[in-house]
Amino acid sequence: MAPPSNREWPRFLHYAARLRVLGKHITKFDPPLLLAHTTAFMLLGYQKPVQWLFPNLRCVEWQFDPDPECDTSSMLSLAMLLGPRVDDVTVMQVNPLPPWASTLMIDELRAFALSRTNLQHMKIYCTQMNESSAPLVPDIIKENKELRTLEVWQQMPGPLPRATWMEVAHLPRLEKTIVFVDEFLGTEDEQQELRSIPGPLFQFLSQVTIHADSTASFGRFLDFMHSSSLENIALIVTDAPTNVEVKTFFTKLTKHRLRASLRHFSFSTALPCPRNDDSYVITADTLRVLLAFRNLITCNLVLQCPMRPDNTFLLCAAIAWGKTLTSLVICSKSRRRWRRPPAVTLTGLGALVSCCPRLAHLGVEFTPNVADFQETYDAGIRPCPRASGSVGSFSTGASTLANLDEAQLITLAGILSDMFPMLLQLVSLWDREEDPVGDEDADDEDETERWRKVRAFTKAMAIVRLQERAWASPTDDEHNDAQSDAWISAAR
Numbered sequence: 001m002a003p004p005s006n007r008e009w010p011r012f013l014h015y016a017a018r019l020r021v022l023g024k025h026i027t028k029f030d031p032p033l034l035l036a037h038t039t040a041f042m043l044l045g046y047q048k049p050v051q052w053l054f055p056n057l058r059c060v061e062w063q064f065d066p067d068p069e070c071d072t073s074s075m076l077s078l079a080m081l082l083g084p085r086v087d088d089v090t091v092m093q094v095n096p097l098p099p100w101a102s103t104l105m106i107d108e109l110r111a112f113a114l115s116r117t118n119l120q121h122m123k124i125y126c127t128q129m130n131e132s133s134a135p136l137v138p139d140i141i142k143e144n145k146e147l148r149t150l151e152v153w154q155q156m157p158g159p160l161p162r163a164t165w166m167e168v169a170h171l172p173r174l175e176k177t178i179v180f181v182d183e184f185l186g187t188e189d190e191q192q193e194l195r196s197i198p199g200p201l202f203q204f205l206s207q208v209t210i211h212a213d214s215t216a217s218f219g220r221f222l223d224f225m226h227s228s229s230l231e232n233i234a235l236i237v238t239d240a241p242t243n244v245e246v247k248t249f250f251t252k253l254t255k256h257r258l259r260a261s262l263r264h265f266s267f268s269t270a271l272p273c274p275r276n277d278d279s280y281v282i283t284a285d286t287l288r289v290l291l292a293f294r295n296l297i298t299c300n301l302v303l304q305c306p307m308r309p310d311n312t313f314l315l316c317a318a319i320a321w322g323k324t325l326t327s328l329v330i331c332s333k334s335r336r337r338w339r340r341p342p343a344v345t346l347t348g349l350g351a352l353v354s355c356c357p358r359l360a361h362l363g364v365e366f367t368p369n370v371a372d373f374q375e376t377y378d379a380g381i382r383p384c385p386r387a388s389g390s391v392g393s394f395s396t397g398a399s400t401l402a403n404l405d406e407a408q409l410i411t412l413a414g415i416l417s418d419m420f421p422m423l424l425q426l427v428s429l430w431d432r433e434e435d436p437v438g439d440e441d442a443d444d445e446d447e448t449e450r451w452r453k454v455r456a457f458t459k460a461m462a463i464v465r466l467q468e469r470a471w472a473s474p475t476d477d478e479h480n481d482a483q484s485d486a487w488i489s490a491a492r
Contacts, residue, residue, distance in 0.1 A: 003043040012053075019054045022081065023061025023090065041077035052083045059088040059121075078105065082112045088121040088149075097126065106136055113140040121149035138164045141171065149176040151209070159183040162190065169201040169224070177205065181212040181221045191220070200226035207232040215241045215249035228257045232264040240273035240305050243282050250289040262293050266300040272334050273305035280305040284313040284343065287330065291320045298327040300363070304334045307397075309364060311348030318355035325356045329363030331397035335429040336441050341367045342399060346383075346412075350419055354386035363395035368404060370411045377411055384419040393425040400430075401450040409450060413457030421462050421469075426455045 004012050044053060060081045082089070089112070097105065113119060113136075122140055137152055137160055150168065160168075165184045168177065179202075185191050194201075202208075205227040212218040215237055241249070253259075273280035282301075287309055290299065299321070301307065309330050317328065332338075342365040349366060353359060373383050394416075404412065416423070430447040 003047050009049055013050065016054050017056055019057055021059040022054070022057060023059070041080055045080055053080060054083055056085055057081065057083050058085055060086055061090040061092070063092045079108055082108070086112075087116075087118050089119075090121075090123040091126065093126045110136060110139045114143055117143050117146075119144040119147060122147065123149060123151040125151070125153050138167070141167055145171060146173050147171055148173050150174060151176065151178045153178055153209075162186060166197070170199065173204060174202065175204055176207040177202075178209045178211070179221070181210055181217045184224075185217065185220055194224055202227050205230050209234040209236070211236050211238075213238045215245050219249055219252050222252060222256050225256075225258075229261050230258040231261055233258075233262065234266045236268055236270065238270045240269050240271055240280060240303065242279045243286055244279070246282055247286040247289060250286065254289060254292040259293060260295070263295055264298045265290070265293070265296060266298070267303070268301075268333070269303045269305070271304065273303075275336070276339060282307050284308060284310045287313055288316060291316055294320060295324065296321050297324050299325070300327060300329040302329060302331065302333045302363070305332060306338045306340075307332050307365065308340075308343050310343035311345060311351065314344060314348045314352040314364075315355075318352050322355040322357075324358065326358050327361040328352075328356075328359065329361065329395060331363050331365045331395065333397075333429075335398055335432065337398065337400065343367075345369045346373065346415055346419075350384040350387065353391060353419055354384065357390060359391055361393045361395075362391050363397065365397040365399045368399070368401060368408075368412050370404065370408045370415065373415055374408075374411060377414060382418055383415045387419050387421065390422060391420045392422055393427070394420055394423060395427045396429075396451075398429045400447060401454065402447065404450065406453075409453050410457055413454050414461055416454070416458045417461035417465055420458075421465050423458060423462055426451075426458060 062078050062081060078091075089109075091105070091109065109124070113122070119140070122144075124136075137150075140150065140152075141147060141164075150171070159180070160183060168174070169184075185194070201224050203226050205225065206229050208225075208230065210218060210221065210233065212221070212235065218235060218237070282303065282305060287301075290296075299317075307330050317325070321328075344364055344366040346366065346369055349362075349364070353362070370377075377383055401409065401412070416426070428448075428451040430444055430451055
């Protein structure tokens with residue numbers, strides 16, 4: 001690999017001037033864009049004839065390259081990409097940065113932010129940075145009061161100063177951010193000071209990721225979130241809440257001004273609940289509180305405690321959200337065998353998907369009661385004739401198949417293939433290869449094997465069902481005849 005020659009530079013600069021977006025993981029663009037290997041930037045930097053190789057670049061997504069041979073060039077690539085017109089920056093790094101790299105990155109981002117007044121979007125996702133990162137957020141907003149996105153997630157050495165949180169809360173155009181609620185709220189005295197601050201806080205938020213120690217902390221934060229256009233909430237709570245705490249939290253949420261605007265809601269917990277404590281079982285009665293949000297498109301609740309929606313709740317959810325719902329996940333993310341089996345059955349799943357034509361992703365633990373379908377299934381009657389066929393991903397959580405024999409596994413696959421004819425992914429917690437975390441139950445080889453069989457059977461049966469439906473469609477006669485002629489010709 002070599003840098004461009006003197007004859008090649010003009011052509012390179014010609015096309016480089018056309019570049020507006022550069023990154024690996026920018027999902028709003030199709031096809032996905034690729035960032036060049038960092039070694040390429042090192043070679044370009046040695047002999048570049050102009051200060052900015054990409055003068056019209058507006059959006060940059062950068063990742064630190066952990067390859068020791070590319071460390072220097074990786075940092076160089078960041079400096080080269082932050083050109084004069086860049087107003088959208090994403091920095092990503094999953095693994096901890098070396099101290100030297102962390103320092104250089106912070107210095108580069110700080111210099112960039114302080115030299116701009118037009119920055120619109122700044123997103124930094126790093127697991128660890130050095131102590132110099134603490135004042136980075138104040139520096140970012142010092143000259144950029146028109147920020148629309150400010151997301152900084154890192155293992156910082158300490159909380160943001162109170163004054164900085166107030167500046168973030170008062171940014172006049174802020175639409176998307178991450179809030180560490182307990183840092184923002186502070187002590188009880190500091191919360192009293194918050195109530196006396198003039199003017200609305202977070203007035204124009206439309207999307208927020210919230211980290212809180214408890215649901216109670218988030219409930220208190222709602223009093224200071226004045227946006228009436230909040231469409232997307234992602235809540236991450238450290239401690240597993242009890243059912244009463246969740247119901248109290250949901251109830252307060254429904255009384256907030258965001259009730260009319262909320263479209264996407266996700267709620268997850270970091271720590272598992274105690275075993276065999278029924279106070280942590282999230283009941284269908286508690287879940288029904290969320291039905292007050294009539295405009296939900298996605299509702300994803302993944303807690304480390306037992307989740308017990310029932311068939312009635314699924315039917316009510318289908319009635320409330322059926323026209324808009326694209327994702328519904330209500331299940332535990334802990335690989336545990338709970339004392340009571342799931343209350344949802346195949347009948348409830350069928351009713352849900354029959355009423356939700358846009359549902360693409362479903363996650364719910366269920367009891368595979370194939371005996372209820374066996375007679376009609378053996379008679380050749382479709383188990384779910386009104387299924388919409390839109391679900392492409394189904395997560396079964398810690399649902400178990402221990403009570404099903406081989407024939408019943410085949411029946412289950414037949415039911416699922418009819419219920420989800422477009423299914424691309426069937427996921428069970430018993431498929432996880434990593435060791436159990438916390439006090440999860442150990443992997444069960446028999447359970448894993450049962451789900452492997454169901455997955456294989458379901459996929460094969462779904463293909464056959466799609467073929468049969470295509471063959472039965474009178475509108476496809478010409479296509480089918482042409483396909484048959486092609487097969488005959490190929491055989492000859």
